[in-house]
Structure formats: C-alpha cells, structure tokens
Amino acid sequence: MTLYLKRLPKIEYLEPESVNEACLLLRQYNGEAKVIAGGTDLLIQMKNRALTPKYLINLKKISGLGEIIYSDTNGLRIGSAVKLRAIESSPLVKEKFTALFEAACNMASIQIRNLATIGGNLCNALPSADTAPPLLALDAKLKLIGVDGERIVPIKDFFKGPGETVLNSSEILTEIQIDEPPSFSGSTYIKYTLRNAMDLARVGVAVFIKLNPSDGKCEDVRIALSACAPTPIRVEKTEKVLIGSSLTDETIAEASEVACDESECRIDSFRVPVDYREELIKVLTKRAIRNTVKTIGGTS
Amino acid sequence: MKKVIELKVNGEIFELDVDPRRTLLEVLREQLSLTGTHKGCDEGECGACTVLMDGSPVNSCLVLAMDADGKNITTIEGLADGDHLHPIQTAFVEHAGIQCGFCTPGMILTAKALLDENPEPTTEEIKKGIAGNLCRCTGYTQIIESISAASKNYSKEGE
Numbered sequence: 213m214t215l216y217l218k219r220l221p222k223i224e225y226l227e228p229e230s231v232n233e234a235c236l237l238l239r240q241y242n243g244e245a246k247v248i249a250g251g252t253d254l255l256i257q258m259k260n261r262a263l264t265p266k267y268l269i270n271l272k273k274i275s276g277l278g279e280i281i282y283s284d285t286n287g288l289r290i291g292s293a294v295k296l297r298a299i300e301s302s303p304l305v306k307e308k309f310t311a312l313f314e315a316a317c318n319m320a321s322i323q324i325r326n327l328a329t330i331g332g333n334l335c336n337a338l339p340s341a342d343t344a345p346p347l348l349a350l351d352a353k354l355k356l357i358g359v360d361g362e363r364i365v366p367i368k369d370f371f372k373g374p375g376e377t378v379l380n381s382s383e384i385l386t387e388i389q390i391d392e393p394p395s396f397s398g399s400t401y402i403k404y405t406l407r408n409a410m411d412l413a414r415v416g417v418a419v420f421i422k423l424n425p426s427d428g429k430c431e432d433v434r435i436a437l438s439a440c441a442p443t444p445i446r447v448e449k450t451e452k453v454l455i456g457s458s459l460t461d462e463t464i465a466e467a468s469e470v471a472c473d474e475s476e477c478r479i480d481s482f483r484v485p486v487d488y489r490e491e492l493i494k495v496l497t498k499r500a501i502r503n504t505v506k507t508i509g510g511t512s
Numbered sequence: 513m514k515k516v517i518e519l520k521v522n523g524e525i526f527e528l529d530v531d532p533r534r535t536l537l538e539v540l541r542e543q544l545s546l547t548g549t550h551k552g553c554d555e556g557e558c559g560a561c562t563v564l565m566d567g568s569p570v571n572s573c574l575v576l577a578m579d580a581d582g583k584n585i586t587t588i589e590g591l592a593d594g595d596h597l598h599p600i601q602t603a604f605v606e607h608a609g610i611q612c613g614f615c616t617p618g619m620i621l622t623a624k625a626l627l628d629e630n631p632e633p634t635t636e637e638i639k640k641g642i643a644g645n646l647c648r649c650t651g652y653t654q655i656i657e658s659i660s661a662a663s664k665n666y667s668k669e670g671e
Contacts, residue, residue, distance in 0.1 A: 217554050224513065225532035225578050248576075255535075255574050256555045268532075272579065297568070321644020322622070324556055326568040327575065409643035410557065 217259040227270045231277070231386055234269050235359045239382040241267045247384055249277075249293045250328040252320070253336045277331075277386060280305075287391040292331025292384070296343075300325060309390060310507065311346035311399035311418045318342065318403050321410055331385045334370070337377050337443065338412075344371070344444035345418030346401045348436035352390045358383035371443035397422035397432070398507035402500045404492055413439045414484045415492040417471075419500040421454075423508050430454050435467075435500075439484075440475035440493060447474040450497070459505060468497040517581040521546065522590030530577045537561045537572040539580075540587060548588035548617045552646070559645035562618035563587050569625045569644075588617035591624070600624055600662040609658030611649035619645045623659045631666045633659070 226245075228234040238245055245267035248254055257263040271277055277293035282304055290299070299305055299316040306313040319325060319333075319342050333343045334354070344367070352367045359382045367388075370377050379385065393399075399420040405411035416438035424431045433454045438444045450471040457463045472493045480486050514529045521544060528543055537554075540546045540563070549572060552560030556571040563572045564586035591598040600620050603609070610616050619642060626633060626641035633641065638659050639652075647655060 219538070220533040220535065222531075223533050225515070225576070251576065251579075252556055252571075252574050255576075259555065268576075270579070320556075321559065321571075322625075322641065323559060323562055323569045323571045323644045324574075326565070326570045409640070 217256075218261065220255065220258050221261070221264050223258075223265065224267050225270060226267055227273050229273055229275075231274055231357050231384060232359075234271060234274065234384055235357060235382045237267070237269050238384070239359050242381060245269055247271050249332050250295065250324075251332075252324050252328040253332060271331075271384070284392050287389065290330055290388040290390075292334075292386050292388065293329045294331075296320075296325040296328050296330060296333070297322070299330060308393055309346070309350055309399065311349055311401040311420065312343065312390075314401040315342040315346045315403065315416075315418070318405075318409075330388060334367075334388075335377055335379065335385055337371055337373075337375050339374055339441060339443055340412045340416065340439040341444055342401070342403060342413060342416060342438060345416050345436035345438045346399065347388060347390070348444060348446050349399055349401075349418040349420040349434045350390045350393070351420075351434060352388050354385055355387040355389065356383045357386050362386075364389070368446055374442050393420075394422050394432075396425045396508055398504050400500050400504045400507065402496050402503070403438075404496055412483070415439050415489055415496055416444075417493070417496040417500040419497075419504045421459075421501070421504045421508065423505070428458065430457055430459050433501075435471065435497065437471070437475055437493065440477050440489065442476065445475070447471045449474050454501070459501065464498050464501050467501065468494040471497040515578060517578060519544075519577075519580055519585060520583065521585045522587060528577075532576065532578055534577045535573055536563070536565075536575040536577050536580045536585070539577040540572060540585075546587050546589050550614055550617060552614070557646075558615075559618045559622065559642075560615055562621050562645060564621050564625055567625065567628065569622045571644075586621065586624075588621060591620065598624075599666065600627070600659070603662035604655075604658040607658040607661050608654040609650065615645055615647040615649075619647065619655060623662065626659070627663055627666050632663055635660065 246265040247269045249271045277291040279291045281289040296316045347367050354365045401418040403413045404415045418436045420434040422432040433451050453467040472490045519526045550560040552558035554573045556574045561573045
C-alpha cells in the first residue's frame with residue numbers, strides 16, 4: 213500500500229534502438245536495470261521506492277514494438293509496446309478479439325491508456341491484470357527475446373506468481389500473437405469493479421466460445437479469471453463441463469460452480485471477502501458465457 | 513547526467529537541460545514556470561496534472577521529461593488567446609464548472625481532447641471521457657453541463 217511518494221530516484225536513461233541492444237543492456241546492468249515502456253506502473257513503484265533501478269531502458273524508440281499487424285492467415289500480432297488506447301481504438305480488435313477490446317476499454321483512465329502498454333500490463337503480472345484473461349481465453353502466445361535467442365511461450369505458462377513471470381533477467385516480451393478466430397466464435401470480458409471507473413478488477417471473467425453452426429452446441433470454450441488467484445488463470449475443469457454441451461441454463465450454472473471451485477482465493481482479501489468473491493465468480497461466469505453466445509451469429 | 517531535450521509547449525520551442533529523473537510535470541512547473549498544471553496525487557490517479565501530448569491527454573506526473581522530447585505539449589496556458597478565453601473555458605465559467613479550480617486545468621484539457629475527437633458527446637460519453645479527472649468540489653454535475661454546453665457549435669480550432 214502506498215504511503216508516501218517521493219520524487220523519482222536518480223537514474224540513467226538508456227535508449228537502445230533494437231531489441232538485441234536492449235537485452236544486452238539488461239544483461240550488462242544485471243539486476244540494476246528495468247525496461248520502461250509506458251511507465252505507468254514502474255514510475256509509481258519507483259516513486260514509492262518499491263523498486264529503485266539505477267538504469268531505465270527505454271523501449272519506445274525500438275521500431276516494431278509499437279505495431280498491430282493483422283492478416284487472416286497469421287492472425288493478430290500486437291507489439292508489446294502497443295498502447296492500451298490503440299487497442300481500445302481498433303475496430304479490428306473490437307470485432308474479432310472482442311474480449312481484449314473490452315478489457316482495454318475499462319482500464320484506468322484515458323490518460324493512462326494513452327501511455328500504458330499491453331506488454332507492461334502483462335509483465336507487471338498483477339493477479340488482476342485485465343489484458344490477461346482475454347489473452348488466456350484467446351489462447352495467445354507470447355514472444356520473448358533474450359540474449360540467448362527467442363522463444364514463444366503460451367500465455368498459460370507465462371505467469372508464475374503475483375508480479376512474477378517466466379521472463380529471465382535479459383528477456384523482453386516483444387509480441388503477443390493471437391490466431392485468427394474460427395467462424396461461429398466470439399469472446400467477452402467482464403470486469404467487475406466497485407467504482408464505475410478507475411478501479412482494479414474485483415473479479416474478471418473472460419470467455420471464448422466456438423459454437424457448432426448446425427446444432428448450436430459448444431465446440432470449444434476457454435474461460436479465464438483475473439483477481440481470483442495468485443495469477444490470472446484458465447479454468448480448464450470448467451471448460452470441460454461446457455464442451456460438447458448445448459449450453460443450457462443448467463450446464464452453465466454447473467460450470468459456474470466449477471469455476472468458483474477452481475479459483476484459488478480462500479482468504480478474505482483487502483478488496484473482496486471470500487464469500488462475495490465466490491458469488492461474483494458464479495454470477496459473472498454465467499453472464500460472460502451468455503453474453504458471448506449472444507455475440508455469435510447463427511444458432512444458439 | 514543531464515541531457516538536452518527540445519520541448520514544444522503551447523507552440524513555443526524550449527531547449528532544456530533535464531535530469532533524466534524529472535517528470536514532465538516537474539519540468540513544466542519548475543523549469544518553465546507553467547504552474548497551471550497541478551500536482552495532485554503524483555501517481556496518475558487524479559488527473560490534475562493532465563496535459564495534451566500530441567493532442568492526447570496524459571498524466572504528466574507519469575511522463576519522463578525525456579519522453580516528451582520533440583512532442584507537442586499543450587498546457588492550460590495554451591488555450592486562451594491573450595484575454596480571449598477558449599470556448600471550453602467560457603463554458604466552464606458560464607455553467608459553474610469551477611469551484612476551487614484545482615482540477616480545472618486538467619479537466620478542461622481532457623474535455624478539449626474529448627470534444628476534438630467527438631464533438632457531440634452524450635452525457636455518458638462525457639462521464640467516461642472525464643473518468644480520469646477527479647473533482648472534490650463540484651460533484652461533477654456542472655462540469656458535465658459545461659462540457660455539454662461547450663460541445664454546441666464546437667470546432668476543433670476553437671471557435
């Protein structure tokens with residue numbers, strides 16, 4: 213909890229022009245450097261002295277990190293330094309990757325969204341990170357580049373704990389990759405907050421569903437939660453309840469109970485008491501499933 | 513180690529020697545004496561420090577001055593033309609959108625960016641647009657009315 217903010221501590225500001233240069237700087241200043249894109253999380257952590265890197269490595273001058281590229285064969289590639297505002301303003305993301313659009317729309321404020329990046333949200337790795345459940349539901353893959361080369365990590369395997377990811381000390385997240393969604397599919401994200409704006413999610417639920425066009429049954433589903441566990445999580449037991457089903461009220465209700473069991477919040481948190489959170493998970497999972505189905509054209 | 517940056521503020525170019533740890537807010541207030549931009553929370557939650565950077569509202573308390581190098585910055589001082597108020601400023605005066613005035617510069621700049629992009633916002637769109645600007649005095653009603661009034665006959669260049 214922030215008690216007192218100071219002016220930023222002394223830093224050196226490094227501005228590499230390539231990812232490789234940035235990774236080498238991370239290795240060179242091992243432990244004393246942090247990358248910075250939007251800075252909306254990092255600068256606050258530095259002002260309250262939770263973090264005091266001596267070197268900041270600016271990612272904003274590296275070309276390619278700030279682009280959204282789409283093709284119906286390769287799907288969507290979002291550079292890690294793409295601003296939340298750009299995601300919110302993209303008709304393409306709104307139409308085809310709706311859950312991610314809905315997450316971006318409701319994060320912080322316009323002022324923050326004009327600075328903050330999707331990569332920063334993921335790498336800061338709060339349990340309540342709003343871009344995470346949509347990307348989990350959309351089965352995104354993350355491209356990480358370090359001094360030893362690059363690797364693709366499914367987002368399911370990216371988060372290790374609150375504030376912790378699998379990034380090693382010289383690695384940078386460069387790109388988020390989402391496959392072209394199949395036809396007769398849709399996604400939504402519901403972020404439950406106590407305030408109308410400027411609030412962290414108390415519970416967030418993202419759902420992706422693909423329906424069979426001939427009988428309206430659920431062919432594929434992915435559900436992810438934020439703020440319900442030490443990290444954003446997929447709830448795969450819940451998904452198994454729904455796959456192959458006709459998505460009746462009973463099945464959806466059963467799924468919501470399983471989702472509540474699968475989440476890992478057994479203690480009252482500062483923000484939400486356990487029983488309220490459990491109730492929220494059930495209600496929002498049902499709501500998100502129904503809302504997603506409504507967005508899919510054809511039988512339901 | 514200080515670096516030289518070029519800031520374009522309200523149409524004027526300043527060449528400044530800045531310590532990399534300085535935020536844009538600090539440079540505007542302390543090196544350029546443009547104290548219309550206010551430090552409220554210093555952590556991007558209140559919006560009192562809002563300025564327009566290349567036309568988009570940002571919290572200047574979370575922008576490193578070095579990142580503002582070469583960008584077009586608009587502060588509240590850049591809105592009026594001498595004694596001639598910007599239409600949004602006039603609307604705030606006429607519709608009681610100002611009490612203590614602390615949130616006002618940030619609020620007006622956010623409103624300007626909102627109207628530049630959406631000249632006829634609904635009340636809901638206005639509320640969403642100013643969600644990042646807190647006001648402890650007015651209860652927001654008159655602020656929303658001011659922005660709504662300003663949106664009648666709004667043109668981006670300012671009347």
